[in-house]
Amino acid sequence: MNFKVSILGSITLEKCVQSVTFYVEPPSDDYTSRRTYPINSMIINGKIDADEKTIPLYEWALIPATDPNCYKDITVEETQSNQVVRKVNFSKAFVVDYSERFSNNTGVGYFSLFVRQLAGTDVECTSSAQQTAKAEMKSPEIKGTKILPQTQEEQVLEDKSLGKTTVGGISFTDRLIASKKEMQFNNQAPTLEDKRAVQARVDDIKNVMSEEEKKRTTFGVALVRTKDGKKEFWVSSAGQKGIVRTDIRKNDRVIKNKVPEGDSINRLNDAEQSLMRAAEEQEVEILAMGATRDMCPVCQEVAMSKGLLNKMVTPLKK
Structure with a gap:
């Protein structure tokens, strides 16, 4: 499995990326909570390799929050056997934390980049199967929500943000929330x-x-x-x-x-x-x-x- 990380107008990393983790924090079930949107984050870990320059990651982390340039478009592609398993795009990401670690024992440096999508901004997720389906059928569009086609069959799910029902797919964020809730219900609690x-x-x-x-x-x-x-x-x-x-x-x-x-x-x-x-x-x-x-x-x-x-x-x- 291979990764490709592209930061618009800045850097492309492929060989040095070791792992990518995505996190979604759904809105609280507490009715008193004012947050009605999920929080989307990703952590990218890799080696500091001379063949691929990682210094732009450090420079990005140094940009203050008051500077509009602190927001960047970042896309992660996960491929296997020349097929795109997952392609995730954060269109307005900012750095939460960045670290570099070096060791005399291994002679290799490692970096960890923790970024988060601007609150209330959608995240896009596609795969090779979805891209093939997109060429064959046009997915409906609803103002304010990005709809991605499902594979094989249409799926109907209530779009909480719009109070409407979308056919043919849901946003990446809502899909993850639904998946997590399904796992919670399907997995039995310990005896x-x-x-x-x-x-x-x-x-x-x-x-x-x-x-x-x-x-x-x-x-x-x-x-x-x-x-x-x-x-x-x-x-x-x-x-x-x-x-x-x-x-x-x-x-x-x-x-x-x-x-x-x-x-x-x-x-x-x-x-x-x-x-x-x-x-x-x-x-x-x-x-x-x-x-x-x-x-x-x-x-x-x-x-x-x-x-x-x-x-x-x-x-x-x-």
């Missing part, structure tokens, strides 16, 4: 037995941790069902090394699938993300999950996107 088992395991770990450890590190626990139907406990720690002491892990399986591009922004090496990533890679089912500290908002978004947020039995950070 009382599994909840109690995970909570007890988390409590056991906290009992052997020092007060200093409780403040600076996190251990995550997951009760999983393997392909052969057996239940087992997994444990992971936050950080690049993923070290878990013997008195903490006991008979649990230690998960250490850490990634070099993990940092304080994308939180890829947090204990919870390590567990979720391993479960996905090994095709096991997470029955219940917990951690020794409250789950951070970034990990909550990842868990939400995987339909696993309802598996958490310990508190979430607000």
Whole structure:
């Protein structure tokens, strides 16, 4: 799978991009909330390579919010076997955070770019299948909303922003919101037995941790069902090394699938993300999950996107 990141009038990156993550924060269900639009963000991680200049990313991050040039058009294309799997465009993106990390051990630098779409501005998402369909049929247009054709069949969904029904497709943002809500309803909550088992395991770990450890590190626990139907406990720690002491892990399986591009922004090496990533890679089912500290908002978004947020039995950070 390959990525191509294009920032209009500035830069094109292909070889150095390692991963791209999209986040959508839907409007709150709280009727007192004034925000009626979703918040769209993306995080791009990659290597700082001499073959592709990444200095324009740093320069973009330095532009103050008072300068109109802080908003840029950015497009990410994800391709596989010469087919566009996903093409996402943020037409008015600004930098929330940018970081660069270098190491003498590896001799390679890494960057992480966190951008967000201007509030209330639509995000476009297309694929090769949609582009083919677009050539065969003309999608209806509704003022104020960008409609993209669906593949294979027409889909009817209420457009909340307009109070109308759109046929033939929905915006990228609404599609993600609908997908997330569907995952929440379709994924069963943990059984009382599994909840109690995970909570007890988390409590056991906290009992052997020092007060200093409780403040600076996190251990995550997951009760999983393997392909052969057996239940087992997994444990992971936050950080690049993923070290878990013997008195903490006991008979649990230690998960250490850490990634070099993990940092304080994308939180890829947090204990919870390590567990979720391993479960996905090994095709096991997470029955219940917990951690020794409250789950951070970034990990909550990842868990939400995987339909696993309802598996958490310990508190979430607000």
